[in-house]
Amino acid sequence: MSGQCREAAVTGLGVISPAGIGARATWDSLLTGRSTAARDPGLAGLPVDISCQVPDFDTARLVGRKTSWRLDRFVAMALLAARHAVADAGLDPTEWDASRVGVVIGTGTGSMERYVTEFAKLAAGRPLDISPLAITRSVPNMAAAEIALDLTATGPNFAVSTACASGSSALGVARDLLRAGTCDLVLAGGAESARHPIPAACFHRMGALSRRTDDPAGACRPFDAARDGFVLSEGAAVLVLERPEHARARGARSRAQLAGYGASCDAYHYAAPDPEGRGAAAALTAALADAGLAPRDIDHVNAHGTGTRLNDLAEARALRAVFPEPPAVTSLKGALGHAIGAAGAIEAAVTVMSLQHDTIPPTANHEDPDLDIDLDIVAKAPRRTPLSAAASTSFGFGGQNAALVFRSA
Numbered sequence: 170m171s172g173q174c175r176e177a178a179v180t181g182l183g184v185i186s187p188a189g190i191g192a193r194a195t196w197d198s199l200l201t202g203r204s205t206a207a208r209d210p211g212l213a214g215l216p217v218d219i220s221c222q223v224p225d226f227d228t229a230r231l232v233g234r235k236t237s238w239r240l241d242r243f244v245a246m247a248l249l250a251a252r253h254a255v256a257d258a259g260l261d262p263t264e265w266d267a268s269r270v271g272v273v274i275g276t277g278t279g280s281m282e283r284y285v286t287e288f289a290k291l292a293a294g295r296p297l298d299i300s301p302l303a304i305t306r307s308v309p310n311m312a313a314a315e316i317a318l319d320l321t322a323t324g325p326n327f328a329v330s331t332a333c334a335s336g337s338s339a340l341g342v343a344r345d346l347l348r349a350g351t352c353d354l355v356l357a358g359g360a361e362s363a364r365h366p367i368p369a370a371c372f373h374r375m376g377a378l379s380r381r382t383d384d385p386a387g388a389c390r391p392f393d394a395a396r397d398g399f400v401l402s403e404g405a406a407v408l409v410l411e412r413p414e415h416a417r418a419r420g421a422r423s424r425a426q427l428a429g430y431g432a433s434c435d436a437y438h439y440a441a442p443d444p445e446g447r448g449a450a451a452a453l454t455a456a457l458a459d460a461g462l463a464p465r466d467i468d469h470v471n472a473h474g475t476g477t478r479l480n481d482l483a484e485a486r487a488l489r490a491v492f493p494e495p496p497a498v499t500s501l502k503g504a505l506g507h508a509i510g511a512a513g514a515i516e517a518a519v520t521v522m523s524l525q526h527d528t529i530p531p532t533a534n535h536e537d538p539d540l541d542i543d544l545d546i547v548a549k550a551p552r553r554t555p556l557s558a559a560a561s562t563s564f565g566f567g568g569q570n571a572a573l574v575f576r577s578a
Contacts, residue, residue, distance in 0.1 A: 177344045178416040178423040181258025181409030183250035187221035199530040206385040206400045217378045219385040220364040221402035221506030241280040246405035247312035247360035258409040262320045270322035271352040272313045273343040275335030275359035277510030280307035312360045332565025336514030341430035353415040359514035360405035390534040391474035391500035399475045402506025406514035423578040425521040431455025435568025446487025452570035460574040464492045469559040471520040474500025485542040499547045503533030513563035520561045524577045
């Protein structure tokens with residue numbers, strides 16, 4: 170083992186999103202600035218019956234029939250994203266030192282669909298009909314566990330759950346495993362399928378979902394004056410993070426460097442953010458310090474940007490507190506919806522692609538700037554501009570805050 174690494178090389182990306190299956194499909198769709206939201210038959214009869222759904226996700230076809238029968242949707246998406254990421258990194262699991270390969274996957278809820286199905290059997294007085302696989306198909310750690318089983322990764326294996334910050338938190342934990350010298354590479358990211366009646370009903374009751382059911386594609390409007398909430402979504406993203414010397418030794422291409430990670434808790438409210446964004450600002454400041462960068466070094470922020478009244482305003486205040494002159498900001502949720510625990514990982518992957526292509530995707534549905542949000546929001550069309558460093562932010566219930574800083578390779 171060589172000395173401690175400061176940064177982690179991002180050598181592979183796997184992205185499963187409502188914009189498409191694969192990192193390139195997601196990227197190409199985001200550049201169009203169009204939303205993926207549509208009516209969701211699975212939510213029929215609910216006050217809000219729209220979502221952003223991964224297209225053509227046939228678990229048996231994409232993951233394999235022998236494996237798919239025991240996987241719930243969020244786990245299958247995580248597994249497919251991990252396979253894509255490993256292939257993109259040019260890795261062969263039969264040749265790596267499995268004990269030095271870790272897996273860290275974030276998820277906010279695990280599997281709602283499985284629990285509901287099995288609880289219905291219990292409520293009907295049929296306990297002996299409950300599947301013996303109900304737990305192993307649905308608990309949050311199974312995404313990481315199934316990836317390890319599929320790819321033979323016997324190093325540290327974690328589930329991270331920090332609500333909507335889970336995917337970003339997982340990447341930060343993974344980077345720390347590399348920094349500690351515990352692993353040579355880590356498959357890290359997030360997975361979630363929140364398109365289910367229970368979260369849909371709950372988020373609606375909380376006032377968090379957009380009620381523009383007559384205009385699904387125009388529903389989620391991050392940082393817009395007319396914003397009224399987000400659209401539920403699903404997906405997964407896995408990044409291959411490596412110690413730089415390990416990547417160099419095998420001649421791997423680095424897409425970018427994960428240079429900084431910061432986390433904090435608002436300790437303000439169980440659901441609402443600190444209105445001044447103090448916790449969010451603290452996480453971002455910590456990530457910058459961890460990366461050894463000043464605010465002026467950041468060219469772009471891929472924001473959490475949920476499209477809710479309170480969260481967008483609090484995040485804008487946090488960005489203004491950290492950046493005297495805020496860099497270009499975008500939110501992907503207008504296009505992809507809010508994938509809860511997977512959102513931060515998907516946004517991190519897109520941030521990496523932004524650095525590679527010197528291009529910032531537009532914020533879908535940003536039409537009428539909110540005068541209280543003094544930010545440079547990229548809208549209408551992609552912005553092509555030199556990018557050397559970018560940040561990705563994620564925030565969640567319970568006051569969870571996570572920030573990542575990436576540098577171009």
